Amino acid sequence: MSTEPSSATVPAPIRTLDDLRVDGKRVFVRVDFNVPLGDGSDGARQITDDTRIQAALPTLRRLLDEGAALILAAHLGRPKGVDPELSLAPVATRLGELLGEDVLLAPEVVGGRSTSLAEGLKPGVAGSRILMLENVRYEAGETKNDPDLAKAFAGLSDGVFVNDAFGAAHRAHASTAGVAEQVEQKAAGLLLQGEVETLEGILANPGRPLVAIVGGAKVTDKIGVIDAFLDRADTILIGGAMAFPFFKAQGHDVGSSLCEEAGVEPAARALRDAEAKGCRLLLPVDLTVGREFSADTEVEHVDGVDTPDGWMGLDVGPKTAAAYRDEILSAGSVFWNGPMGAFELAPFAPGTRAVAEAVAETKATTVVGGGDSAAALQQFGLGDQVTHLSTGGGASLELIEGKTLPGVEVLRAG
Ligand code: ADP
Ligand code: MG
Numbered sequence: 001m002s003t004e005p006s007s008a009t010v011p012a013p014i015r016t017l018d019d020l021r022v023d024g025k026r027v028f029v030r031v032d033f034n035v036p037l038g039d040g041s042d043g044a045r046q047i048t049d050d051t052r053i054q055a056a057l058p059t060l061r062r063l064l065d066e067g068a069a070l071i072l073a074a075h076l077g078r079p080k081g082v083d084p085e086l087s088l089a090p091v092a093t094r095l096g097e098l099l100g101e102d103v104l105l106a107p108e109v110v111g112g113r114s115t116s117l118a119e120g121l122k123p124g125v126a127g128s129r130i131l132m133l134e135n136v137r138y139e140a141g142e143t144k145n146d147p148d149l150a151k152a153f154a155g156l157s158d159g160v161f162v163n164d165a166f167g168a169a170h171r172a173h174a175s176t177a178g179v180a181e182q183v184e185q186k187a188a189g190l191l192l193q194g195e196v197e198t199l200e201g202i203l204a205n206p207g208r209p210l211v212a213i214v215g216g217a218k219v220t221d222k223i224g225v226i227d228a229f230l231d232r233a234d235t236i237l238i239g240g241a242m243a244f245p246f247f248k249a250q251g252h253d254v255g256s257s258l259c260e261e262a263g264v265e266p267a268a269r270a271l272r273d274a275e276a277k278g279c280r281l282l283l284p285v286d287l288t289v290g291r292e293f294s295a296d297t298e299v300e301h302v303d304g305v306d307t308p309d310g311w312m313g314l315d316v317g318p319k320t321a322a323a324y325r326d327e328i329l330s331a332g333s334v335f336w337n338g339p340m341g342a343f344e345l346a347p348f349a350p351g352t353r354a355v356a357e358a359v360a361e362t363k364a365t366t367v368v369g370g371g372d373s374a375a376a377l378q379q380f381g382l383g384d385q386v387t388h389l390s391t392g393g394g395a396s397l398e399l400i401e402g403k404t405l406p407g408v409e410v411l412r413a414g
Contacts, residue, residue, distance in 0.1 A: 012412040014196060015187040017059070019413075020160060022185075023067035024123045028157035029189065030175050030407075031056045032167035032391065033074035033091045045085065047094050052167070055391050057098060059164045059189035060130075064099075069121035069129040071156050072103075073175045075137045075168065082138045092132040103130045109139045110152040118156040136175045143173055150178030157183065164189025166196070167392035169407030170399075180410035188411045191391065196408055198388045199399045202367050203232060207332030211364075213324065213355060215240030216338025216372065219263030223270065224401035225337060230273050235280040235331075237324050239316050239340035239351060243284050246271065247305050255289070255307030257314075282327070286317030288341065288348060295345040314348040315341030321354035328358035337370040337397065343379070352376050360385035369396035 020027075032052050040046035047053075063070060072095075077086040089105055096103040106114035114133055122128040133156075136142045141149035153175055154161065161183040163169070168176050169192060180186045188196070202210070212229040214222050219242050229236050238246060244254045245263030249271065274281035286304060289311040290297035300311065307313045316324070321340070328334055336359055340351035353376075359366050360382040368374055369390040377383050390396040399405060 012414045014193065014408060014411040015413055016193050017062060017162070017187055017190065020162070020185050020187050022063055022160060025068055025158040025160050026071055026118060026121050026123065026156070027063055027068045027160040027162055028071045028073065028153055028179060028183070029060070029063065029162045030165045030168070030179070031060075031072055031074050031189075032165040033088065033095075034076055034167060035091060037076075037090070045087075045090055047090055050094055050098070052391060053091065053095055053098060055191050056164050056189070059162065059191060060099065062190065063162065064129065067124050068160075069123040070131065071118055071121070072130065072132045073109075073136050073153065074132070074165070075142070075175075076135045077137075079135060079137050081140070083135075086135055086137075088132055088135050095130075095132070099130070101130070102127045103132050106131055106133045109134050109136055109142075110149065110156070114156065136173075139174075141174055143171070145172050145174050145178045147178055149174040151182050153179040154182035159184040161186040162189050163187075163407055163411060164191045165407065166192045166390075166395055168395070169392065169405045170395040170403070172406035176407040177410050186411055188408070192408070194388075195390060195392060195396065196399070198367060199369070199390065199396055202333055202335055202365070203228070203400065206232070207365055209234035209331055210333050210335070211235045211237065211327050211331040213237045213239065213328070213334065213336040213359075214338055215242060215340050215352075216370070217241050217258065218260045219245045219267050220260060222338060222397075223263075223266045224403075225397055226270050227273075228401050229335070230270065230277055230279050230281075233279055233335075235282065235327055236274070237282050237327060239284060239320070239324070239355070240338050241313075242338065243305075243316075244307075244313065246283050253306040253308070254313070255309055256312045257307045258312065282323070284316040284320040285323065286319045287313040288315040288317050288351070290314045290347065293342060293345070295347060297347075299347045314345065315343075316351035318350070321351050325354055325358040328355065328364070329362050331362060331364040333365040334359055334362060334367070335400070336366070336368045337373050339372050339376050343372075343376050353380055356380045356382050369393070369400065
């Protein structure tokens, strides 16, 4: 048996669409259509942001161009059994508009009409070649990675599986992992392939200096990401409420700031590791504070990092923002996850805005991963000014942390 650590073994490459023969075949495609829904004027559920649907179009168009018919599987929300509120009907309609042809919707996930609808698909015939299954989480077997459900998914297709759902790739579910074992051909879609290659690329072979900006609410959510970059980055910039456990570890006052107690020890350890590994770990040098978590609260700037009694640190201060901006502008590559403050509240958005603008402006390769930082970037209208805006919040962080993603592993050659 080899005694090499597993990280020294280069994993087999993932199979891509180039490896598939799909002409005339029905292909089972897992997509991430977990879009936000709101109530429309007529009371029906409406999609409020179709970014995730748009992101799957290149893969879908490519498979259609190559002569395939598509059976699309996706989840929406977290239904416990069948829940009409979480039907994929609005998604099928929107996808049809974007593709310019009808998308059929199976009223079931498997069984019932899904079988006959799948059998009736006509590869190459517009209007009769795309079937969307109902919300896969209507089936209890989905999140249990039930082999019978996986077999049923594979059986709807002609033995071909494509996974383009990067946002769900960190879960071993029937439609993301199990189905891959039941087919003859399998591959990553273009979105999933791009996500994996970009995120692995910034870890394996980054332009230097590599600057990682890590912010957000809790150290314990992000310590895996911090650890990954302590080994690889030249500089780590810390911001957000996450800075306070670091300050507490250094003996500073945190006032009423959001300061996760369980984060203090990991923060102290990260500071020691940074020292030992020669990674520059930078903390804010000034703060913007408020009386409470509100947009109308009294606001003050603190030169220094002790939060006065009766105040909460809600953003990094202007000196910190300027310093972080300089680091980002002189970077060779940048990874950003987590806002610098409570950016949803206008008085506490400037720190996050400064980072977002610098990330948009720098010549470095820029990768933004994670829910709220991506939302912040979009809020400032800068979403299209980065090299890569990851569509998978949890999945991108797990990949950066070096965890294996079940939905990716099943696509590796061999
Ligand atoms: P991401 O989704 O990008 O990974 P997180 O979910 O970890 O980011 O953190 C985002 C949340 O952290 C935001 O809702 C923001 O309001 C909050 N936050 C950031 N800084 C502070 C702060 N200083 N005080 C209170 N909340 C903060
Ligand atoms: Mg978040």
